[in-house]
Amino acid sequence: MGSGQVTDWQGKHVTVAGLGVSGVPAAKVLHGLGARVTVVNDGDDARAREQAAALEALGVTVRLGDGATLPEGTELVVTAPGWQPDKPLFLAAERVGVPVWGDVELAWRLRGTVPGKPVAPWLCVTGTNGKTTTTQMLASILRAAGLRTAAVGNIGVSLLDAVLGEEPYDVLAVELSSYQLHWAPSLRAHSAAVLNLAPDHLDWHGSMEAYARDKGRVYEGNQVACVYNVADKATEDLVREADVEEGCRAIGFTLGTPGPSQLGVVDGILVDRAFVENRRESAQELAEVSDVNPPAPHNIANALAAAALARAFGVPPQAVRDGLRAFTPDAHRIAHVADVDGVAYVDDSKATNTHAAEASLAAYGSIVWIAGGLAKGATFDELVARSAGRLRGVVLIGADRALIREALARHAPEVPVVDLDRTDTGAMLQAVQEAARLAQPGDTVLLAPACASMDMFANYNKRGDAFAEAVRELGAGA
Incomplete structure (x- = not known):
């Protein structure tokens, strides 16, 4: 099983590591292609047993409660992206020369196997923060250009569905996590962007160097453009290290005035000095800062990265503007909830690490900050020093x-700091009341926790919902 397409799956013994959002579809697809599929899963709870029963009814073998042992005769392992590289299953596969692919790698290898369906190029987005927003912006711009597209990968339509379904696509906007990239050795994008790099998931990758290396895989073999963040030298370093196709260009994005081969901002206008006839002396207007929703600095950077990928694909300037205007961000991403007594209340519950929180804090002038949760090993000195x-x-x-x-x-x-010594879900109402007491007209009360939510809430969405509900209660009593 080298780097090329696999055309004959008949009888191949494939082990799928992990049930769940990627494992179950992978098992079904591989079984449908004629492979002999065994699914191994660490857990053996009611949900896993339900999924196992559905797969076994199709003829797939499932082993629950044993994700460590490599089944006899395995020729390929396809893993869920979250499984750590040092798990015994993978070490066993490595010892006997069995390749390990993720769901992204599997989708990449299966492109072009549906008769009559065009093979859509991939425009890929990764980074510590902003991936989902940038990918959705990119899809919106591509749609505005009249292209058939979807936001896929770590979000939206599953990549396997996008590659194997009947829906034809001209191009795919692909969000990729560092986990997914780790397990995708042969992926080669049309163009790709690394938005930023900050310490995250180091428990999984083992070191910052390994994390950066996996992010940098997105540039390998790029055909047209490697898009990097001028303000984040680490992203440019990854471009320099990448082995790309002849003629592929390094394209920077910046919140300042762009140089040649960059996109940036001049007098409130997003401009392109990369994909124009004479980039040394001319620039193309793409959109106004006010076309970006919301126009916070880090979100303007997201828009520039999305625009760079779209322009690399040949999208006209007007489509960039129209696509950005049509884009609506997901909930809990610097979402304005309400104004109460002259104070703005903003929900950025999605800011689950220090890098995201710092970007959020930089968007406002005078802030009462609601923060805290599960730190995931993070330290906060740099964030606080920069935002004080x-x-x-x-x-x-x-x-x-x-x-x-x-x-x-x-x-x-x-x-002034109010320390609420409680982790029950009702703490959010008290937090908002205390923030209102500290705030003055013109201030922003900002939920940007810089931490994960699972100590108090099921996920960041529930945390954001609790904040919005508390703000509504505050407004009702105002």
Whole structure:
């Protein structure tokens, strides 16, 4: 099973590692192609047994409660992206020379196997933060250009469905996580972007170097453009290290005035000095900053990255503007909830790490910050030091709030802090009430926790919903 297409799956013994959103579809697809499929799964709960029964009815073998042992005769392992590389199953596969693919790799290999269906190029987006928004913006721009597309990968339509379904696509906007890239050795995109790099998922990758290396895989073999962040040198370094096709260009995006082969901002206008006839002396207007929703600095950067990928694919300038205007961000991403007594309340519950929270805090001038949750091994000194000048006050919630409190004591000792010693879901209402007490007209109360939510809530969506509900209650009593 080398790097080329696999045309004959008949009788091949494939082990699928993990049930769930990627494992179950992969098992079904491989079984449908004629492979002998065994699914192994660590868990053996009611949900897993239900999924196993459905697969077994098709003729797939399922082993629950044993994800460590490589089944006899396995010729290929297809893994769910979250399984860590040091699991015994993968070490066993490596010892006997059995390749390991992720769901992205499987989808990549299966392109072109549906008779009569065109093979759509992939425009890929990765980075520590902003991936989903940028990918959705890109899809919106491509649609505005009249192209048949979908946002796929880590979001939206599953990649296997996009590749094997009947729907024909001209091009795919593909969001990829570092996990997915780790398990996708032969992926070769038309063009790709790494938006930013900050420490995240280091428990999975083992080191910042390994994390960056997996992100950088997205540039390997790019055909037209490697899009990088001028403000984040690490992304440019990854471009320099990548082995790309002859003629592929490095394209930067910046919130400042762009140089040649860059996209940037001039007097409130998003401009392109990369995909124009004479990039040394001319620039193409693409859109206004006000066309970006919301026009926070990090979101303008997302828009520029999306525009760069779309322009690499040949999309006209007007489609960039129309696509950005048509784009609506997902809930809980710097979403304005309400104004109460002259104070704006903004939900950025999706800011689950320090890098995302810093970008969110940079969007406002005077802030009462609601923060805290599960730190996932993060430290907060750099975030607090950079944001201290914007803070009117801070309300802390969640299991690891002491880490943020200590950073505030070191770097912003004059900022008033309310430390709520509770982790029940009702704490959010008290947090919003305390924030309202600290805020003055013209301020923004910002939920940008810089932490994961699972200590108090099922997920960041539930946390954001609780914040919005608390703001509505506050408004009703105003």
